[in-house]
Amino acid sequence: MANFKTHVGGAGLVGLAYVGVSVYAGVPFTWNVAGLLLATTWLGGILPDMDHDTSQSLVEIIGIISSTLPLLLFLPNADAVLAVVIPAHIVLHLVLRQVPYLEKATGPxxxxxxxxVALAIGLVFIWLRRPEEFKRLxxxxxxxxxLIQIALPIFKEITVHRGLFHTIPAMIAAGAGLYLVLDGEYRLWAAGGLTLGGLTHLTLDEIFAVDWSNQRLKKSFGTALSVWQPDQPLGSAALWVLCAALIVRGIGWG
Ligand SMILES: [Zn+2]
Structure with a gap:
C-alpha cells in the first residue's frame, strides 16, 4: 500500500496536471480556480484512507475542513478567500510542526x-472582512x-477501513455530492478534482501492491481499485444507487 507521503505527492502532481487540463479546456486561469482544483484533487487523494485507524488522512482532512468550512459558511464570496486560506493553512501547519509535541502526525x-491553525485563520479573516460582527462570528x-473535531472521528468509527469507502463508487459519490453542495461556475471541475484525486489514491495503492523488486504481486493486489466489496453486497449496491441518485440529481433530472 502506498504511504501517506506518496498519496499527498501523487495527488498534488495530478492536481497540477488537472489545473493545466482545465486551462487547456478553456477555464480562464485565476489563482482561485487553480487553488480550488488543487485543493479538491489533494483532498480526494487522501479521502479513501480517512477511515484508517492510524491514518494521518483523517487529521489532514479535519484540518483542511476546520480551516476552510467556517469561512465558506460565514463570509460572502468565501471561495475568493480560499486562494489565500489554503496556502496560509499549509504554512501555519509547517511552522507549528517545528514546535515540540505539535509536530505529531496523529493523536490529540x-x-x-x-x-x-483553524482558529487563527478563521479569526483573522473574519476580523479583516466582517469586523463589526467579529464577536458573534x-x-x-x-x-x-x-463540531468538526467531534463529527469526523465518529464517521471513522462507523466505517471499516478498506471497506466501502475505499472503492471507485465511493469516490464517484463523493464528487457528485460535492457538486451538489457547491455552487458557482466551476463546481463541476471541483467535483471532478475530488473524484480524480480519489481514483489517483486507489491507483497508487494498487501500484504499490506490486512488489517491484521481485516482480510478484502482493496479497493486497486487486483490492484497492474495487467497484464492489464482495463481503458487503448490500452496502456496495446501496453505494451504486447513491451514486446514480446523486448524478441524476446533479444533472437535474431528479
Ligand atoms: Zn488507501
Whole structure:
C-alpha cells in the first residue's frame, strides 16, 4: 500500500496536471480556480484512507475542513478567500510542526495543531472582512471547529477501513455530492478534482501492491481499485444507487 507521503505527492502532481487540463479546456486561469482544483484533487487523494485507524488522512482532512468550512459558511464570496486560506493553512501547519509535541502526525497534539491553525485563520479573516460582527462570528467559528473535531472521528468509527469507502463508487459519490453542495461556475471541475484525486489514491495503492523488486504481486493486489466489496453486497449496491441518485440529481433530472 502506498504511504501517506506518496498519496499527498501523487495527488498534488495530478492536481497540477488537472489545473493545466482545465486551462487547456478553456477555464480562464485565476489563482482561485487553480487553488480550488488543487485543493479538491489533494483532498480526494487522501479521502479513501480517512477511515484508517492510524491514518494521518483523517487529521489532514479535519484540518483542511476546520480551516476552510467556517469561512465558506460565514463570509460572502468565501471561495475568493480560499486562494489565500489554503496556502496560509499549509504554512501555519509547517511552522507549528517545528514546535515540540505539535509536530505529531496523529493523536490529540495533532488535533490541537488543527484547532490552533483553524482558529487563527478563521479569526483573522473574519476580523479583516466582517469586523463589526467579529464577536458573534468568532463564537460560531469556534463551535464549528469543535463540531468538526467531534463529527469526523465518529464517521471513522462507523466505517471499516478498506471497506466501502475505499472503492471507485465511493469516490464517484463523493464528487457528485460535492457538486451538489457547491455552487458557482466551476463546481463541476471541483467535483471532478475530488473524484480524480480519489481514483489517483486507489491507483497508487494498487501500484504499490506490486512488489517491484521481485516482480510478484502482493496479497493486497486487486483490492484497492474495487467497484464492489464482495463481503458487503448490500452496502456496495446501496453505494451504486447513491451514486446514480446523486448524478441524476446533479444533472437535474431528479
Ligand atoms: Zn488507501
Amino acid at each position: 497534539w495533532a488535533m490541537a495543531r488543527v484547532v490552533i 468568532s463564537l460560531t467559528v469556534l463551535a464549528a471547529v469543535v
